[in-house]
Structures are given as C-alpha cells and as structure tokens.
Amino acid sequence: MSVKICVSGYKGKIGSKLIIYLKKKFKIYPFKGNKKSIKKSKIFIDFSSTSNCINNLKLLRNKKIIIGTTGFNKKQLSYIKKKSNENVIFLEYNMNYVFNIFLKIIKYSYLFLNKKNKFLIEFHRKKKKDKPSGSALKILKIIKKKKCFSVRAGDIYGKHSLYYFDKYNEISIIHNVLSRNAFFSNMKNIITFIMKKKIGIYNNDDL
Structure with a gap:
C-alpha cells in the first residue's frame, strides 16, 4: 500500500515509535508546521497535544485524519466533529x-x-x-x-x-499495557478502514 502519511507529534514517546512502525509499509513525512508535508500526504496522524491538534486541523481539508491525542475539552471535541464534515476523522483515545x-x-x-x-x-x-x-x-x-x-x-x-x-x-x-507499541498495533487496519471512507467521524467501534 503506497500511502503517504504525515505524522504530528513524531518526537513524542508514542509518535517516535509510530514512525518506525509505519516506515516499513508507508512513506512518512514528519509534520514540522509546514503545509508542504500536508499536501504530499493522503493521511494525517496526530499524537501531539490538544492545542496542537486543533491548530493542525485548521490546515486540513479533504484528508484522512487519525487522532490519538487525548484530553480534549467539550469545545475542542465540538470543533473536531465540525471538521469531520470535510474530512474523514478517526478519533480514538486508545487504539489498542x-x-x-x-x-x-x-x-x-x-x-x-x-x-x-x-x-x-x-x-x-x-x-x-x-x-x-x-x-x-x-x-x-x-x-x-x-x-x-x-x-x-x-x-x-x-x-x-x-x-x-x-x-x-x-x-x-x-x-x-506492557508496551507502548500496543497503542498503534492496530494502525494498519485503521488506515485501511479510513481509506474506504469519504467524510465523517469514526472510532474503534466502527472497525
């Protein structure tokens, strides 16, 4: 599967391991705040912080988005839901x-x-x-x-x-959980799932 993926939070404890895991199958672009990596990618994965994630979403349209970031407040969750009207969003606090x-x-x-x-x-x-x-x-x-x-x-x-x-x-x-790898062990199945969707918001229950 030659899918290009942009990863936000790539320096974090989960994000850094996630990139190593995904590189075996996909082309990966670490997100450093520039729009070029977004344009190159079909999928945007966010394991950063709540504020960074919301700011990132403002740049995204017609994308497949996977959010593993946790701690959103009601206002932020409302915005994520709104963005699902123009993107495919997979929002899951525990992807294990x-x-x-x-x-x-x-x-x-x-x-x-x-x-x-x-x-x-x-x-x-x-x-x-x-x-x-x-x-x-x-x-x-x-x-x-x-x-x-x-x-x-x-x-x-x-x-x-x-x-x-x-x-x-x-x-x-x-x-x-015995290893952080558990948090993205199902990522390939999630990617396959969202690639088939057009718009909307999803989670583990939809797999």
Missing part, C-alpha cells in the same frame, strides 16, 4: 484493539453485576496530563459512574482495574 475487547468484556459483565458496588482505578505515567484518561472515561460511561481513582506514577503505560464487590465476593477485571 485488545483494549476494545476489554471494553466488550466490561459491557457484558455489567449486564449481570450492575447492582453491585463498583469502582475503577486507572494508572498512567507521571507526566500524563489528562485525569482521568480518555480510556477511563470510556469505562466510566459503561458502568454509569462519574468518577474513578487516578494514579500518576513512574512510566506506567496504562492499567485499568475495575472491581465489583458485595459482602461476600469480589470480581476484578484488569487490562495492563
């Missing part, structure tokens, strides 16, 4: 396809355990800015809770632990 399976397990468990006491603990690296994480917000939505316990320490890639309990039992459902 195994995490998507984890969410399905939680949805199934909630059918039977929704009346139990429950709480969520999420762990991420010390420098992660958003709290709770975008992945944790997805879990909270499923279990109909507004808050969770957020731990920021060391260089933890991402761990989510959901607990159901009553007087006599405790059930725990845990997903732990």
Whole structure:
C-alpha cells in the first residue's frame, strides 16, 4: 500500500515509535508546521497535544485524519466533529484493539453485576496530563459512574482495574499495557478502514 502519511507529534514517546512502525509499509513525512508535508500526504496522524491538534486541523481539508491525542475539552471535541464534515476523522483515545475487547468484556459483565458496588482505578505515567484518561472515561460511561481513582506514577503505560464487590465476593477485571507499541498495533487496519471512507467521524467501534 503506497500511502503517504504525515505524522504530528513524531518526537513524542508514542509518535517516535509510530514512525518506525509505519516506515516499513508507508512513506512518512514528519509534520514540522509546514503545509508542504500536508499536501504530499493522503493521511494525517496526530499524537501531539490538544492545542496542537486543533491548530493542525485548521490546515486540513479533504484528508484522512487519525487522532490519538487525548484530553480534549467539550469545545475542542465540538470543533473536531465540525471538521469531520470535510474530512474523514478517526478519533480514538486508545487504539489498542485488545483494549476494545476489554471494553466488550466490561459491557457484558455489567449486564449481570450492575447492582453491585463498583469502582475503577486507572494508572498512567507521571507526566500524563489528562485525569482521568480518555480510556477511563470510556469505562466510566459503561458502568454509569462519574468518577474513578487516578494514579500518576513512574512510566506506567496504562492499567485499568475495575472491581465489583458485595459482602461476600469480589470480581476484578484488569487490562495492563506492557508496551507502548500496543497503542498503534492496530494502525494498519485503521488506515485501511479510513481509506474506504469519504467524510465523517469514526472510532474503534466502527472497525
């Protein structure tokens, strides 16, 4: 597949590994703020910051866009949705396809355990800015809770632990990321997916 891709956030912990991963199959242009790399590319991937991502979107039209950046506020999410009227946007806070399976397990468990006491603990690296994480917000939505316990320490890639309990039992459902590579391990399938779309906004549920 000879697709040209522009990557924003290429110096970051995920972005730098993503470029190495994608170079094996695609032509990659690191985005350095110039429009030339955008014009050359069919796909624009953003793993930068919320403010950078929004500024980048202002330059994009009729593009296939993949956003893995997290921590957007409501106004920023509204703008992303607006830009999906002229672009194909794949917005996903956790592109790890195994995490998507984890969410399905939680949805199934909630059918039977929704009346139990429950709480969520999420762990991420010390420098992660958003709290709770975008992945944790997805879990909270499923279990109909507004808050969770957020731990920021060391260089933890991402761990989510959901607990159901009553007087006599405790059930725990845990997903732990062992490598940052997990966050883009499904990227080739996502690229194949968005190449077939015209406009609109999508996420893992649409794959």
